[in-house]
Structures are given as structure tokens and as C-alpha cells.
Amino acid sequence: MAIFPSREWVEAVLQAAEKSEKYKEAAKDWEGDFLSIIEGDEEFVRDLSRREVMEGFISFLDMMPSEARKKFKGTPMGDVFEKKLGVPLDTPADKFSIDEMTSMASKLSAEDIKGACTYFWSDFWHGSVRAMKPVAPGEHEDATFKLSGKYSAWKLMVSGRQDTIRLVMSNKLKLEGDMSYVMKHMKAVVALTKEVFAGVPID
């Protein structure tokens, strides 16, 4: 079981994509990167007050160079770190006190993290996932597609408990970009959820 989002989850997803013949076949014509935006919500606050989730989340952010992390300064997510969890953004990852942060997180409310977003960028190209990594606000804004939504909706998608189409159609996730391209490549989108994401169980 991996934590979403975490370094372990990213690595497992990359491996699952590499191994899945079904995904490779379904996505063989796909060209286009995605900027994914995960908005903090009640479930995120609840999950962060579990030590393993906080640890996973920090490992995810630690995949970003510390320079990039500084770009969160002044954003709602930056404020959560600096003001609510008491951790300056340039703190090296090994200096984070997971226990302390978990305990601080347990005092947060959904209101406290309103607007706080985590971003990750994935580069899907002809059946392979060339990159998947957390990014700072403003980075990869020119991605071909943007998928945004609350953390709880993202969890439903990456766990495979709900299909992407239902989440997007019911407005839980918002997809921006050339829709006619997406429609022509629905096989790739479905295979990414069914064969890749759902192949990495999350906690």
C-alpha cells in the first residue's frame, strides 16, 4: 500500500506503467503532458494527521529541488507549511520533524488549508510515462492538459474506485485542454486509470 501522493507512489506508478502491456498498447498514440493540481480538502487534513501520510507527503515534496519548493512562498500551501505547520519552506527534508508536523496537522481545519494546492507534472508519450514529479506553482503551466480537483476526488481516481470519466463528468475533477484529442484517445485515459493507477493500491 502506497501513500498518495508520495515518492513511493510515484515510483510504483512509473513501474506499473512500464510493466503494463495493456497500457502501452492503449496509449501508443498518446502525446501530451499533464499538469495535475490537487486541492486540499477535509479529507486531506484528516489524512495528514496520520504519521505515514505526512511522511509520504513530505517524501513527495522532497522530490522537488529546494529552489522549487521556495516558489510556494506566499501561496496558500506555503502558508500552511510556514504558518500552520511551523516549517520554513527551505528546510531540508531530513530536518522535518514528521511527528511534530503530524501533531500540528491534527489541529488544522479544512478552512485552514483552503486553496492549498499540490502540483505534479506527468509526461505521457506513446505508451510510456517519461516523467512524473511534483512541481512548484507556475511550473509547467503550458502543459497540454490540466487536471484539477479536490484531494478526495484524486484519491477516488488513483485508487481506481471511480473512473476518471465519471469524476470529470460529475465535475469532481476538471479537465482542461484539447477535448477532442482526449475523446479520440479515451482508451489511453481509461487504461491509465484501470491498468496503471489502480495497479498501485493506496492506503
Add this chain to the structure above:
Amino acid sequence: MYFEIDPKIREDKGLSLLREETHRFAEEVIRPAARKLDRMSDPEQVIAKDSPYWDVLKQMKKLGYHRIFIDPDYGGLGVNATEAHIILEELGWGSVGLTTAIGVDQIAPAVASLFAMGDVIEKIVKPWVEDTEAKYHGCWGVTEPECGSDYIMACEESFLPHVKELHPGEVRADKDGDGWVINGPKSSWISSAPTATHVGLHVTLPPHDNLANGAFCIVPLEQEGVTKGKPVDKLGLRDDPQGDITFDNVHIPDDYMLIRPPFYEFRIGQIICATSCFMGTIFTGLARAAFEEALRYSRERIQGGKPLCEHQLIKQKLYKMFEKVESSRCYTRKIMEHVWERIYIERTFDASSRHALSAQIYGKRSAFEVAYEALQIFGGYGLTKDFLIEKLFRDARAGLIEDGTTEVLGLAAAYNIIEEC
């Protein structure tokens, strides 16, 4: 009963039983009720509380036929494409009118079951699938007084570059607080509108500039602002009433909006793909019914000193009818399997519209051609109310217009053929 050409279906005991049981229901319940309804001189009688329409609908709901197209994870019948095809051909054999009624019934809850989450599932889909008393009854509001064929064309994705040449649509939804407010008229042709409690409704969205800038929503009809016209008095399909619905500041919550932009313009055609397989299949049932009537009559009626079927001219007619029924079954079944795979199994919602539309056209056209020849074989008696064939002929004729004229469906398919083939 016909000889099933596919050994996988023929040798499957479950499928044979399904066919026999559905056929029995079609023969004992649907067909007699359909004939009674068809003979009612005033369409108001068809929709009256004590009409056989309601008995059949209740029985169909008890048997779960209103759940064929509903996602099995949300209470759908859980049949595969072959089973759906077998059921629908038999029901269509009994009456395409009453089968249309159970078909349009499930369009909105089926769409909700495939795409919605939360409230709409609890409030609409769950009670709908559990209903065995016909408390809920759906219809499908696409066409409008000024947009008949135009609305059919607008549902074809390959036609999108030309959509602005069409009428921009009359039924409009505008944002109103957390929900939507709907205004405008749908055509007099909405099947089951006079009896329906809900409509799966096509609307345009601001700035209301074209039919593709639209959405599909579910609207409860028993509320203020909804007016329904009288059921239409018409030539065929008299057992399923059509009528208009007008919306005057009718409110729905946001989550009743089931398909929105940008999906509406690219994916609304998938509903037409599903309804096209449905139509092609039920009209295959009608074609078979007409063929069976003609075959039986041609064995009984003696002219020229021998049964009609022994004359070469009639033999030739019977052969051609047989060929049409069999090819219609094979084709509509194959296309049903394709559409089912893309919508219910793969969930990619990318069924080929040219194939689906052609299945509808082929099924409806075969039904009309077979019913036309069958009536001819009956001679003068074929024109009388004493024989079923005249009803089948009228129903088949109406089929060439219902759900899109065969010409316009073909035109829409042609755009797709030219773009994709």
C-alpha cells in the same frame, strides 16, 4: 421461433431460455395489450389510469426490462450485449411502441448511472431501478418545434464544424443560483411524454448560440412550470403516446445536469449510438413478426388452386423477407456488441457512430420493407383491422421517422464515414 444461426447462442441453455421466456411475455402480454391500445380511437384513452399501457409497463418493470441499459454497479439488469439483443428483439416482436416506452424510460437514469455521483444516484437512479409499480417513467426530449432533424444532426460529432448552420435551439438552461432554470418547448413527438414523470432533456447553454453548446439533464416533470400537450393522434406506434412538453422557469439542482460541456458536444452522440442499436434491434423484431405473419398466411390462403406460398412470385417475396430479417438480426447484434463493449465494458465511450446509425437505419428499413411486402401478400385482407399486419405496417412506417428519419440518420453517418474511413 426462428433457427438461431450462431451455435454459441443456440447451444447455450440460459440464452435459449431467456429467448423463450421473453417471447412468451411478448406474445401473451405485450402483443394483446398493444393491439388494444392501437385500436383506441382517442389517444387520451391510451394514457388513462386504467389503460393496459400501465399494466404492461408495470410488468416490464417487474421483469427488470427498465434496467437493461443501466450500469450494473448501480442496479442495472447486468445483461451482456447478446442478452440485451435477444430481449429487445423479442419485445420488439411484441410491439415496437411499448418497447419504445421501456426504452426511453431508461435513457436518463442510464446516463446518470454511467456518469453521475452522489445525490442524483440516491434520488433518481436508486428509486428508479427498484421501481416495479411504474411510479417513475422516463421520456427523452431531444427534438423541438423548430429543430427536428437539426437536433439529430447536431448529435453527430463529425458534423460539429457545420453546427452553426442549424437552428440554435429553443429549450435553454441558464444558471440560477446553485442550480439551473429551464425554458422553452420540446416537440410534439416526445415518446411517452404524456405518461412520463421525468425527462432526459437536451438543452442549450449560454450564450445559446448553437445546438452543440448544450447539456443533457434530468428533469422531474411533476413540478410547477411544466406543461404537457395532448397526446398526438397518429398513423403508427399508437400504443406509445407522443406529446409535447414546455418548460417555463423550471428549476433543477446542479447535479441533475448529467452531461455538460465540453463532453456534451463530443459525447452526446454516444446516447444516439445506444438508442440506435436499440431501435435497429426492436425493428428487427417487427420485421420478423411481419415475416411470420406473411409466411403463415401464405400457407393458408389458396389462390390459383394452391396455397399462395407455392406460387413462385410469393416464394421469391418470402425469400427476400427472410434474408432481410436474418441479416438485420446479424448486423444489429454485431453493432450492439460493439456499442456495449465501448460503453459498458471498456467505458471509453467511443462507439463508432456510423456503424450504430447504420444499424438503426438497416433495422428500420428492413422492417418497413418486410412489412410492406407482407401486407401485399395478405392482399385486401392485409388492409383490414382483422389482421395484425396492418398495425405492423403502420408501426414500421412510423419507424422511418421516429428517432430521426432514415435519410437524416444516413446523412449524419455520412459525415462520420467521410471523416473517419
